[in-house]
Each structure stands twice: as C-alpha cells, then as structure tokens.
Amino acid sequence: MSDEIEPYRIHVEDGVLDDLKHRLAHARYPDQLPGTEWKLGTELTYVKELAAYWRDKFDWRAQEAALNRLDHFQTRIDGQRIHFVHARSKHANALPLLLSHGWPGSIVEFLKVIGPLTDPEAHGGRAEDAFHVVAPSLPGYGFSEVTRSEQWDVQRMAEAFIALMARLGYERWVAQGGDWGALITTHVGLLSQGQVAGIHLNMPLALPAGTDGLSETEQADVAAMAHFDAEETGYQKIQGTKPQTLGFGLNDSPVGLLAWIIEKFRTWSDCDGHPETVFSRDELLTNVMIYWATQTITSSTRLYYEVFHGGRLGFIGNKVAIPTGVARFPKEIMRPPRRWVENHYNVTHWSEQPKGGHFAAMEQPELFTEDVRTFFRTLR
Numbered sequence: 616m617s618d619e620i621e622p623y624r625i626h627v628e629d630g631v632l633d634d635l636k637h638r639l640a641h642a643r644y645p646d647q648l649p650g651t652e653w654k655l656g657t658e659l660t661y662v663k664e665l666a667a668y669w670r671d672k673f674d675w676r677a678q679e680a681a682l683n684r685l686d687h688f689q690t691r692i693d694g695q696r697i698h699f700v701h702a703r704s705k706h707a708n709a710l711p712l713l714l715s716h717g718w719p720g721s722i723v724e725f726l727k728v729i730g731p732l733t734d735p736e737a738h739g740g741r742a743e744d745a746f747h748v749v750a751p752s753l754p755g756y757g758f759s760e761v762t763r764s765e766q767w768d769v770q771r772m773a774e775a776f777i778a779l780m781a782r783l784g785y786e787r788w789v790a791q792g793g794d795w796g797a798l799i800t801t802h803v804g805l806l807s808q809g810q811v812a813g814i815h816l817n818m819p820l821a822l823p824a825g826t827d828g829l830s831e832t833e834q835a836d837v838a839a840m841a842h843f844d845a846e847e848t849g850y851q852k853i854q855g856t857k858p859q860t861l862g863f864g865l866n867d868s869p870v871g872l873l874a875w876i877i878e879k880f881r882t883w884s885d886c887d888g889h890p891e892t893v894f895s896r897d898e899l900l901t902n903v904m905i906y907w908a909t910q911t912i913t914s915s916t917r918l919y920y921e922v923f924h925g926g927r928l929g930f931i932g933n934k935v936a937i938p939t940g941v942a943r944f945p946k947e948i949m950r951p952p953r954r955w956v957e958n959h960y961n962v963t964h965w966s967e968q969p970k971g972g973h974f975a976a977m978e979q980p981e982l983f984t985e986d987v988r989t990f991f992r993t994l995r
Contacts, residue, residue, distance in 0.1 A: 620690045625687065627904075635907065639670035645659070657877060662874050682901075688701055695762065698752045700729070700748070706742055711780065712789050714796070717792070717795040717797070722758075727977060735988070754772055754775060757906070759911075768922050768925045768927050769918070770802045777811075789811065790811060805930070813937050813938040813939065814939050816941055817944060817976075818948075833952040839950065840949055850879070851923075856923075865912045880974065883972055884974055935961060938993070947972055953965055
C-alpha cells in the first residue's frame with residue numbers, strides 16, 4: 616500500500632475462526648490449588664467458563680459488523696501500516712480529537728464514547744462540544760500491522776500520530792490517552808509545534824517528589840502504587856525483557872492469551888473482583904479476539920522492551936507546556952499526587968471521579984465523556 620489514506624474493512628477469514636474453535640476445544644488447562652481463586656493469577660473456573668462461551672456462543676461476525684459500522688482507514692507512516700477509525704462529526708467546526716489506547720486494550724476501549732463525542736446532542740450534550748474523533752490502533756497492535764523494525768517506542772508512535780493528524784488535514788487538534796496512550800499523548804504534547812491545543816489524561820505520569828505535605832488520601836495512593844509495583848508488575852518484567860519468549864505461548868494458545876489479558880481487566884478495573892460487573896463477555900472477548908485474529912500480541916508486548924531499553928521518555932526532565940487536563944479514577948493503577956504531576960504538566964484541569972479504573976472510557980463512558988468535554992471546552 617502507499618502513503619495515501621485508504622479505506623479499511625475488518626474481516627477475519629473463516630479458516631481463522633475454525634482453527635480458533637478447534638484450539639479452544641482441545642485446550643489443556645493448568646491445575647489450581649484449592650481456595651486460591653485469583654490469588655496466584657487468573658482463576659481457573661472463570662477462564663474455563665469464558666473459553667467455553669468464546670467457543671460456543673461468542674459471535675465474532677456480529678462484533679465484526681458492529682466494528683465495521685465505524686469508518687476505518689489505513690495509511691503508511693514511517694514504513695508502518697497504521698489502521699485508524701476516523702469518526703467525523705456532522706458539525707464542520709467540531710474539534711479534532713486523537714484518542715490513543717494502551718495495552719492490553721484496543722480501539723474497543725473507545726466504542727462507547729465515539730458516538731457521544733461526535734454527536735453530543737444525541738447523548739445529552741451540546742452541539743458546541745462535538746469532536747471529530749481519530750482513534751488509531753497503536754503500531755504493532757490490532758489492525759495496524761505488526762512492527763517490522765526495532766525502536767517503535769512511545770515517542771516514535773507520537774511522531775507517527777502527529778503525522779497522521781497532519782495527513783488528515785487537521786491544523787489544530789487535541790489529544791487524549793491512558794496507559795501507553797497516556798505516554799504517547801504526553802509525547803504528543805511535548806512534540807507539539809503549535810498544532811496541539813491541549814491534552815487530556817486518565818493516567819498522568821510523574822516521578823516521585825517526596826511525601827511531605829501529602830494528604831492521607833494521597834499517601835494511600837502512593838502506598839497503593841508501591842503495592843502495585845511489588846505485586847502486579849510481573850507482566851512488565853517479562854514483556855520488558857523477553858517478549859519473544861512469551862509470544863510463543865500467547866500467539867499459539869487462545870486460552871493462554873485469554874488468561875493473560877483477562878487478569879488485567881479484572882485487576883485494573885473498578886469491578887469489585889469480577890470483570891463482568893463492568894464489562895460484558897462480548898466486550899472482553901472482542902478485545903481478546905482482535906489480538907488473536909491479527910496475531911499482534913507479541914508485537915504489542917515489544918513496546919515494553921522498546922520503552923524500558925530505549926530511554927526516550929520525554930516527560931523525564933521536560934514539562935508539557937500546553938494545557939493538560941487530568942481525570943483521576945479511583946481504581947486507576949497509577950495515581951500520583953497532583954503536586955508530583957504538576958512537575959511534568961501544565962495542569963489546568965483536575966477532576967476526581969467517583970468510580971472507575973484503568974479502562975476509563977470502557978468502564979465509565981459517561982464520566983469519561985463529560986470530563987473530556989468539560990476540559991476541552993476551555994480550549995475551543
């Protein structure tokens with residue numbers, strides 16, 4: 616394909632679906648110690664239930680059709696084929712908004728918010744709050760092809776997305792992100808040469824800057840981050856050091872892939888211990904299915920290696936000068952105190968949300984949408 620923008624349609628071949636059902640039917644499950652449930656990792660009974668549903672009841676064709684109701688495109692930037700949703704508002708003066716997802720997410724994270732953002736009147740909003748939404752699959756993720764070279768880190772992705780927005784003809788725009796999307800969006804803000812009016816984050820980054828003067832709530836957040844670092848970052852260690860070794864298992868076993876991803880959706884979300892209190896089975900499996908069908912799980916985990924070994928983290932030693940909005944969700948995995956965050960960003964909006972976790976747009980789309988509208992209203 617060329618560097619031109621071309622339409623893209625999602626279609627998974629029948630043979631891929633048949634092979635998936637065969638693998639799910641012949642899966643070998645590990646043992647589990649009695650009474651451990653989720654203590655040692657993904658719970659056996661739940662994975663069996665979800666895998667059976669995936670095999671016998673999950674309708675990928677219905678999910679595929681729903682995804683294809685959006686306008687999908689592809690283009691080549693820096694040698695990499697990049698897929699993106701481009702949902703234009705009916706309002707010509709809508710504000711262009713770049714949405715960047717993270718791992719182990721996908722564009723599925725934004726399916727509940729694209730409509731309210733592009734057509735606010737139909738969702739309890741005002742016409743003047745409309746956005747043109749651009750939601751790429753990160754390079755190496757989902758419907759963007761696997762990365763074909765090393766050094767595809769968050770800065771390079773930010774540079775690619777800036778080029779994408781220029782190719783779409785947007786001269787002034789804004790950006791939003793969480794997880795890796797937050798790092799990409801941070802770099803978008805740092806690299807902006809006037810075209811980016813502001814950024815919004817639901818997981819701001821910050822280096823520790825002392826605990827003196829922190830409130831009890833902030834001290835609890837710092838303790839929670841320390842616990843996360845000690846007990847919940849095993850996935851980072853393997854993905855950041857030996858992603859290729861991990862890929863042999865995850866790319867070959869749908870049950871292995873399911874267990875690896877679903878644990879994060881349970882642990883990182885505000886779900887009271889069960890992911891289906893905030894996500895439907897179809898939502899969870901559609902996200903997993905995108906990784907399976909495109910065989911991008913290994914490529915996606917390589918981002919950890921690139922970031923951990925490349926050293927290009929612009930927010931260290933640099934401050935985002937453009938206006939930054941922050942939405943703090945109570946079960947977000949990283950909740951640095953505002954004082955720490957303000958060392959790295961020009962924070963002009965800070966909200967404390969009543970519920971929600973790491974996958975904010977997917978968990979709490981109404982709260983997410985309203986905060987995005989509220990912040991960017993100040994920059995229109």
